[in-house]
Every structure is written in C-alpha cells, then in structure tokens.
Amino acid sequence: MDIANWMFLVILFVNGVFGVETDAVKTIELMEGDPVPLDTCVTKLQKDDEIEWTYGSYVIATIKANNALLYDTDDARFKDKLQINDQTGDLTIRNTRTTHSGLYEVKITNITHTTHRRFSVTVLDAIPTKVPVTAGASAILQHNIADIQIYDVIEWKFEDGKTPIAQINKQNSKNPSYDKTDERFRDRLQLDQTGFLTITNTRITDSGLYKLQVQGTNIATKHRKFRVTVDEPGLGTGYIVLICVCVIALILVVIGICYRRSRHQQGKDKGNEVQDPLKGEQ
Numbered sequence: 001m002d003i004a005n006w007m008f009l010v011i012l013f014v015n016g017v018f019g020v021e022t023d024a025v026k027t028i029e030l031m032e033g034d035p036v037p038l039d040t041c042v043t044k045l046q047k048d049d050e051i052e053w054t055y056g057s058y059v060i061a062t063i064k065a066n067n068a069l070l071y072d073t074d075d076a077r078f079k080d081k082l083q084i085n086d087q088t089g090d091l092t093i094r095n096t097r098t099t100h101s102g103l104y105e106v107k108i109t110n111i112t113h114t115t116h117r118r119f120s121v122t123v124l125d126a127i128p129t130k131v132p133v134t135a136g137a138s139a140i141l142q143h144n145i146a147d148i149q150i151y152d153v154i155e156w157k158f159e160d161g162k163t164p165i166a167q168i169n170k171q172n173s174k175n176p177s178y179d180k181t182d183e184r185f186r187d188r189l190q191l192d193q194t195g196f197l198t199i200t201n202t203r204i205t206d207s208g209l210y211k212l213q214v215q216g217t218n219i220a221t222k223h224r225k226f227r228v229t230v231d232e233p234g235l236g237t238g239y240i241v242l243i244c245v246c247v248i249a250l251i252l253v254v255i256g257i258c259y260r261r262s263r264h265q266q267g268k269d270k271g272n273e274v275q276d277p278l279k280g281e282q
C-alpha cells in the first residue's frame with residue numbers, strides 16, 4: 001500500500017470518528033388529527049447511544065443509557081401526545097393540532113458518530129373555518145397563526161385558482177398586491193400586515209373556499225382554509241314569524257266574519273219558518 005492510499009484511509013477513518021452528518025430537511029405535511037411519525041433510521045439502539053429530539057428550542061424527548069424521557073413546551077402542547085420507541089428512538093406525535101407544525105430535529109449520538117435529522121412538519125387544518133356573511137357586508141378572514149411577522153410570504157388563493165388573489169411578499173415589498181387579471185374581486189380585497197383578508201361589498205359569487213399559505217425561511221409552511229358563504233339579504237326569521245302570525249290572524253278574522261254572517265242568515269231563515277205556520281193559523 002503506497003503512502004497516498006494510506007493517507008486516504010487515515011482521512012476516511014478520522015472523518016468517520018469525528019463525523020457529523022446532517023441530512024436534508026424532510027418535509028411532512030398532514031391533516032390535523034393524524035399522527036406524525038418521526039424516524040431516526042436506527043434499527044436498534046446500543047447501550048451507549050443517545051437520542052435527543054428537539055422542537056424549535058425545546059428538548060421534547062431524550063434517550064440516555066436506555067432511559068427514555070419525555071418533556072413538553074411551556075404551553076404544554078405535547079401533553080399526552082408524544083410516544084417514543086425505546087428500541088429505535090423513533091418519535092410519534094399523536095392527535096396533532098396545527099400548533100404542532102414546525103421544525104423537529106433529532107440528534108443521534110453513538111460511539112463514533114453524531115447524526116442530525118431534521119423534519120419540517122406542517123399540520124393542515126382539517127375543517128375550513130366557516131365565514132357566513134350577508135351580501136353587501138364585508139367578510140373578514142382571520143387566521144390563528146402566531147408570529148405572522150416571522151413569515152416572508154403570505155398568499156391567499158380562491159377555490160382552485162393557481163394565482164393568489166392577494167399576497168404579501170416581504171422580499172419584494174411590504175405592501176399587499178392583488179391579482180389584477182381577476183375581475184371578480186376588483187377593488188374589493190384588503191390584505192393587511194397581519195395576513196387577515198377582508199372582502200368588501202360581498203356578492204353571492206364570492207362564496208367558496210379561500211386558502212391561506214404562509215412561508216418563511218427555517219419555519220414550516222402553514223396552511224389555513226376558510227369556507228365563505230354569502231347569503232341574499234333576506235328577511236330575518238323574526239320577521240317571517242311575525243308575518244305568519246299576521247296571516248293566521250287575518251284568516252281567523254275572515255273565518256269569524258263568514259261564520260257570523262251565515263249564523264245571521266240562518267237566524268233570519270228560521271225566523272221566517274217560525275212565522276210562516278203562525279201566518280197559516282191566522
């Protein structure tokens with residue numbers, strides 16, 4: 001073996017011993033309620049292997065000396081939701097909420113290597129938020145995404161439309177922009193810095209599914225959906241009940257009058273009948 005080959009082997013060995021490997025971020029998108037399986041790719045943990053799961057800046061699970069421990073965030077969002085496999089170090093988040101979206105990372109340490117695996121998790125809203133509105137009024141679509149200022153792109157889409165109807169892209173400008181080619185919403189959309197979308201002077205045709213997507217660097221993309229239903233400005237139920245009561249009262253009055261008249265008529269006829277025999281006797 002010549003010296004070059006020998007050096008190569010030494011470098012390989014050194015790399016192996018002190019190696020720190022970081023996989024590319026694995027993106028996981030799922031619906032609210034579904035479990036998120038986060039895998040370490042370890043088939044069987046050895047006695048001295050260590051696992052540390054983090055969510056953002058929180059450590060949420062560890063395995064050290066074959067001892068598994070679970071932790072939580074300050075707002076207890078993982079209460080009764082974490083499950084760790086003590087053979088593989090795999091972590092499962094059960095019964096997820098959109099608040100479980102974010103960046104998860106696992107650090108796997110064995111005697112020779114430290115490996116990092118990262119997961120960008122997005123938990124989608126399963127049921128769209130309902131926004132009922134009367135035609136002519138404004139519909140305000142308010143999301144519940146915390147720290148909206150840390151996202152760079154805010155996009156609203158309507159139904160199956162590919163082009164956002166309203167968006168803010170902070171890399172270009174802080175000002176919102178609207179799809180000028182879409183005549184339906186012409187001058188009737190207002191997107192503010194919090195990402196809330198207002199549709200003014202609503203029409204029946206504004207009914208449908210509105211989809212919000214927010215993106216940022218180093219944070220999982222978030223999605224929200226809103227089901228807007230625009231109703232004709234009709235009569236309220238109170239008015240309808242009042243009208244029904246009036247109609248029924250009117251019918252009763254008419255029936256009453258008819259009844260009285262017929263009684264009166266009958267009375268007259270009877271009077272005549274009674275009188276007739278008397279007339280005959282006279």
Ligand SMILES: *[C@@H]1O[C@H](CO)[C@@H](O)[C@H](O)[C@H]1NC(C)=O
Pocket residue numbers: 046110111112113115
């Ligand atoms: C340590 O981890 C590395 C990277 O996952 C793996 O290739 C290696 O086989 C592990 N070594 C032991 C002794 O388990």
